[in-house]
Amino acid sequence: MENIIGIDIGGTSIVGGRIEGDIIVAQVSADTHAQEGGEKTLDTLKGVIRQLMTIDTRAIGIGVPSVVDREKGIVYNVQNIKNWDEVHLKSLLEAEFALPVHIDNDANCFAYGEKIFGKGRDFENFVGITLGTGVGGGIIQDSHLLFDSNCGSGEFGEIPYLDSILEEYCGSRFFIRISGRSGYEIAVKAREGDPESIEIYNQYGKHISMLVKVILLILDPQAIIFGGSISRSFDLFSEAMYENLKNFPYPKSVDKIKILTSDLHNMGILGAGALCV
Numbered sequence: 001m002e003n004i005i006g007i008d009i010g011g012t013s014i015v016g017g018r019i020e021g022d023i024i025v026a027q028v029s030a031d032t033h034a035q036e037g038g039e040k041t042l043d044t045l046k047g048v049i050r051q052l053m054t055i056d057t058r059a060i061g062i063g064v065p066s067v068v069d070r071e072k073g074i075v076y077n078v079q080n081i082k083n084w085d086e087v088h089l090k091s092l093l094e095a096e097f098a099l100p101v102h103i104d105n106d107a108n109c110f111a112y113g114e115k116i117f118g119k120g121r122d123f124e125n126f127v128g129i130t131l132g133t134g135v136g137g138g139i140i141q142d143s144h145l146l147f148d149s150n151c152g153s154g155e156f157g158e159i160p161y162l163d164s165i166l167e168e169y170c171g172s173r174f175f176i177r178i179s180g181r182s183g184y185e186i187a188v189k190a191r192e193g194d195p196e197s198i199e200i201y202n203q204y205g206k207h208i209s210m211l212v213k214v215i216l217l218i219l220d221p222q223a224i225i226f227g228g229s230i231s232r233s234f235d236l237f238s239e240a241m242y243e244n245l246k247n248f249p250y251p252k253s254v255d256k257i258k259i260l261t262s263d264l265h266n267m268g269i270l271g272a273g274a275l276c277v
Helices: 039-053 088-095 106-117 165-169 174-177 182-189 194-220 229-245 252-255 267-274
Strands: 002-009 011-020 022-031 057-062 067-069 074-077 103-106 127-131 137-143 223-227 259-260
Touching: 002 039, 002 106, 002 267, 011 039, 011 229, 011 267, 022 039, 022 252, 022 267, 039 057, 039 088, 057 088, 057 106, 057 229, 057 267, 067 103, 074 088, 088 103, 088 223, 106 127, 106 137, 106 223, 106 267, 127 194, 127 229, 137 165, 165 194, 174 194, 182 194, 182 229, 223 229, 229 259
Parallel strands: 002 057, 057 103, 127 223, 223 259
Antiparallel strands: 002 011, 011 022, 067 074, 127 137
């Protein structure tokens, strides 16, 4: 059966999958070798692809945590991988495997993965937001990724907020900073009824409401779809989020917006693979 390959390159591991239809039928992971970087990481990536390729593979999609020249497939300034400051990844891999290669920022991949495989199928215009160590964003307009100049739109986490930026209050560092515990640990205690943990998630919901307000004011989409590890605790912060949206200057926008959480598993693989569709 005809298939595509989706690869999620992270600072710790490279995870890839072979996708047939909308199902991952094979999966491979390998250490990124980020501290060695350069050719070592590239060779690891090629090895993952070789393990997944079949004679029926028609394209390869790759998500990277950095800025990408989509047209030329050049990856710039990957902060967590040594000596990946300018990697002509598309041309290198197409020469190696004789297949079309599509590359984009990992947050954009998440958003497009939702459009092709997930809840985004119901919307023409939405924003996908990943809540994890960082806060990444991808924008879908007219059912396509927003084609910006430098692959940098949707980086709402970098917007100045309070004494820092939104990412410091909407990503995992928020929980570490105020309690010394991970968001997961606090979520466990909150579900056990611990008042302090419940209040921490109420505070987090207030900060998330600011992120939602920014998105509404800039893009006014049909939906926002949250993914990433913290989104699994949506039930713990959604009430506070909605409470703090009541002062938004355009209440009709709040009434109409759909705020959802992703139910895709292996979203990095599916998101990267979606670039091939």
